[in-house]
Amino acid sequence: MQDDSRDIEELVNRSVYILREGKSRNKKVAALWSMGKDSTAMLSLAREAFLGEVPFPVIHIDNGIDFPETYKFREKLKDEWNLDLIVAESRIQPELSGFSCCGSNKTDALKKVMDEYGFDALIVSIRRDEHGIRAKEKYFSPRDRDFKWDYKNQPAEIWDNYIGMESDGGHIRIHPLLDWNEIDIWRYIQMRDVPINPLYFSVKGYRYRSLGCTHCTVPIQSDVDSVDGIIKELKNTSVEERAGREQDKEKEYVMQKLRQMGYM
Amino acid sequence: MLGHKDHGKSTLIGRMLIASGKVTPDRIDEAKRASSEAGVEFEPAFLLDTFSDERELGMTFDNTRVQISHEDTLFELIDVPGHEELMKSMLSGSSSADIGVVVVSAKSDEGITDQTRRHVYVAKMFGVSRFVVAVNKMDLSGFNEETFKPLKAEIGDFLGNIGLRKQDFEIIPISARGDVNIIRRDASVKWYSGRSLFESLVALAHESGNPHSLPPDPRLIIQSVIPRNGATAILGRVIGGEIKPGMKMTVFPGSQDIDVTEILKGMKKAESAHKGESVALVTAESFGGDVRGSVLSVRSFTGKVSNSIRAHIFFVEPLHGELSLLLMDVPVRVLKVTVDEVIDPSSGRRRKGGEVKPLETAIVRITLGKEIAFDTFARCRELGGIVLAHNSRLVGSGIVI
Numbered sequence: 227m228q229d230d231s232r233d234i235e236e237l238v239n240r241s242v243y244i245l246r247e248g249k250s251r252n253k254k255v256a257a258l259w260s261m262g263k264d265s266t267a268m269l270s271l272a273r274e275a276f277l278g279e280v281p282f283p284v285i286h287i288d289n290g291i292d293f294p295e296t297y298k299f300r301e302k303l304k305d306e307w308n309l310d311l312i313v314a315e316s317r318i319q320p321e322l323s324g325f326s327c328c329g330s331n332k333t334d335a336l337k338k339v340m341d342e343y344g345f346d347a348l349i350v351s352i353r354r355d356e357h358g359i360r361a362k363e364k365y366f367s368p369r370d371r372d373f374k375w376d377y378k379n380q381p382a383e384i385w386d387n388y389i390g391m392e393s394d395g396g397h398i399r400i401h402p403l404l405d406w407n408e409i410d411i412w413r414y415i416q417m418r419d420v421p422i423n424p425l426y427f428s429v430k431g432y433r434y435r436s437l438g439c440t441h442c443t444v445p446i447q448s449d450v451d452s453v454d455g456i457i458k459e460l461k462n463t464s465v466e467e468r469a470g471r472e473q474d475k476e477k478e479y480v481m482q483k484l485r486q487m488g489y490m
Numbered sequence: 491m492l493g494h495k496d497h498g499k500s501t502l503i504g505r506m507l508i509a510s511g512k513v514t515p516d517r518i519d520e521a522k523r524a525s526s527e528a529g530v531e532f533e534p535a536f537l538l539d540t541f542s543d544e545r546e547l548g549m550t551f552d553n554t555r556v557q558i559s560h561e562d563t564l565f566e567l568i569d570v571p572g573h574e575e576l577m578k579s580m581l582s583g584s585s586s587a588d589i590g591v592v593v594v595s596a597k598s599d600e601g602i603t604d605q606t607r608r609h610v611y612v613a614k615m616f617g618v619s620r621f622v623v624a625v626n627k628m629d630l631s632g633f634n635e636e637t638f639k640p641l642k643a644e645i646g647d648f649l650g651n652i653g654l655r656k657q658d659f660e661i662i663p664i665s666a667r668g669d670v671n672i673i674r675r676d677a678s679v680k681w682y683s684g685r686s687l688f689e690s691l692v693a694l695a696h697e698s699g700n701p702h703s704l705p706p707d708p709r710l711i712i713q714s715v716i717p718r719n720g721a722t723a724i725l726g727r728v729i730g731g732e733i734k735p736g737m738k739m740t741v742f743p744g745s746q747d748i749d750v751t752e753i754l755k756g757m758k759k760a761e762s763a764h765k766g767e768s769v770a771l772v773t774a775e776s777f778g779g780d781v782r783g784s785v786l787s788v789r790s791f792t793g794k795v796s797n798s799i800r801a802h803i804f805f806v807e808p809l810h811g812e813l814s815l816l817l818m819d820v821p822v823r824v825l826k827v828t829v830d831e832v833i834d835p836s837s838g839r840r841r842k843g844g845e846v847k848p849l850e851t852a853i854v855r856i857t858l859g860k861e862i863a864f865d866t867f868a869r870c871r872e873l874g875g876i877v878l879a880h881n882s883r884l885v886g887s888g889i890v891i
């Protein structure tokens with residue numbers, strides 16, 4: 227059961243503020259874009275923040291096994307929104323799965339592209355309600371050179387003053403969607419008519435609720451084929467959003483390890 | 491969620507999550523499994539303390555924020571660490587909260603501690619105006635009224651002494667582990683006729699609460715400036731009043747005048763902008779210097795522009811070395827800090843001038859290397875909440891008075 231009573235405009239105002247702060251306080255910013263609903267909503271918010279333009283490159287970490295619909299959606303929106311797209315190729319290792327797959331493959335590819343372009347900040351579209359570990363995240367969060375997260379010594383955030391942000395040769399993570407819930411994202415997509423990956427809509431009785439790559443995402447049973455329908459469905463579900471993600475299932479501590487290692 | 495370590499903050503939040511139906515059976519099973527692996531009884535705190543070393547050490551490291559909803563009211567609970575050395579996380583949590591839930595253990599050797607009083611004092615100073623005190627672990631005394639009474643009297647006195655009115659707080663006997671008086675009042679505790687924790691929270695949430703007066707003049711904090719079709723777009727957040735196209739506005743400090751020709755919300759033109767909104771203001775003028783962090787208002791701006799600020803600061807480190815003051819995240823060099831009076835938040839004791847130690851508060855006069863625009867915290871939170879830092883380490887934080 228999800229609560230649909232929140233004021234979306236208030237969330238928008240907050241996220242626009244964070245995106246503008248993130249852009250102003252760092253030298254070279256990039257954003258991760260998985261073509262999923264959250265990072266696509268984030269790009270829409272960036273367009274709202276910067277007068278219709280996304281003023282930073284967007285990175286797709288491509289392991290070559292995303293869904294065909296995802297690639298098609300990427301190209302369509304890249305043209306429509308005039309996105310500066312960087313594709314970071316990560317090779318899939320068939321013997322690895324879940325933890326090691328997301329950990330070594332995607333994170334290594336990201337490290338490479340961050341180094342190559344010299345980005346000092348990365349916008350990541352995580353939300354606090356997704357996972358227990360993410361409930362401890364901050365709007366701005368330093369990662370060290372090895373992408374490690376020192377969660378025991380996080381910067382203070384006091385009335386929009388952020389103290390202790392030096393990243394020691396690493397980078398700053400910017401989290402503009404931290405306050406949003408799953409249902410808030412869909413309500414925003416509905417209100418702004420944001421283009422969305424078709425995999426979220428039902429085909430032959432199945433749809434995806436959370437999108438990873440083809441190897442570790444499984445669809446849910448659902449006949450819902452519209453944004454309105456998804457919102458209605460979420461108001462009545464008792465299943466967690468990431469139930470279809472293999473890497474979360476192995477164990478709670480796996481997510482901790484992944485995040486400490488730099489996984490998004 | 492405030493209080494001393496081990497008095498049960500995380501357990502209570504875990505319990506509230508379960509009670510509100512927010513947690514799926516999967517998550518509860520996971521926490522049960524982790525509890526039995528750790529060799530303890532089912533611990534609702536494990537729903538929040540997700541890091542393995544938090545579970546092993548039985549302590550929370552950093553703010554966890556989770557949402558629960560109850561009777562059409564959506565709450566965000568902020569779990570703050572109860573350890574002295576983690577006060578900076580506690581300040582982060584307090585600066586964004588409306589209601590303080592103070593957890594006090596009724597266990598004979600625990601009760602109200604310096605840390606409990608410090609948390610409450612600082613939260614009140616940082617703008618938390620209403621409190622629910624949950625006297626926890628009442629099951630250990632079999633919910634004995636004689637255990638509750640003296641704690642209630644002591645807490646009530648303390649809250650009164652720091653300036654809270656009777657209607658601003660409520661004191662409730664509970665058991666977070668045993669799930670008593672959390673959602674609804676438990677009839678088995680016959681001597682207690684007050685509200686349950688949830689009932690009290692819902693009631694407080696719907697009271698208008700914080701009576702701080704809004705500044706009447708239009709104000710916007712400038713985040714950045716970008717070119718737009720040969721003109722300038724000022725990106726920022728409105729923190730007071732109303733801004734309309736055609737308005738003559740002034741940048742403080744510096745007093746440069748501009749004409750607002752257009753207001754943009756997202757990609758759309760707007761007829762006005764109000765407090766809380768992130769907007770772009772278009773003007774024909776351009777700016778010579780860096781205006782990030784400056785305040786855009788009108789000539790009759792009712793805030794202050796000065797290089798001297800009087801403030802009440804809570805210190806986490808001693809005053810030392812080169813300091814900078816942060817207001818809306820823009821640092822300004824501090825030339826001098828003069829301590830007028832030191833107030834110990836755990837005892838309320840005051841002394842004139844002298845050294846201020848960590849975990850104490852002080853009334854200070856701060857002299858800056860240049861003028862900035864600010865206001866008192868009571869009138870305008872955004873222009874009155876300040877931070878003192880040394881080499882990007884937090885030294886103290888507090889309010890302009």
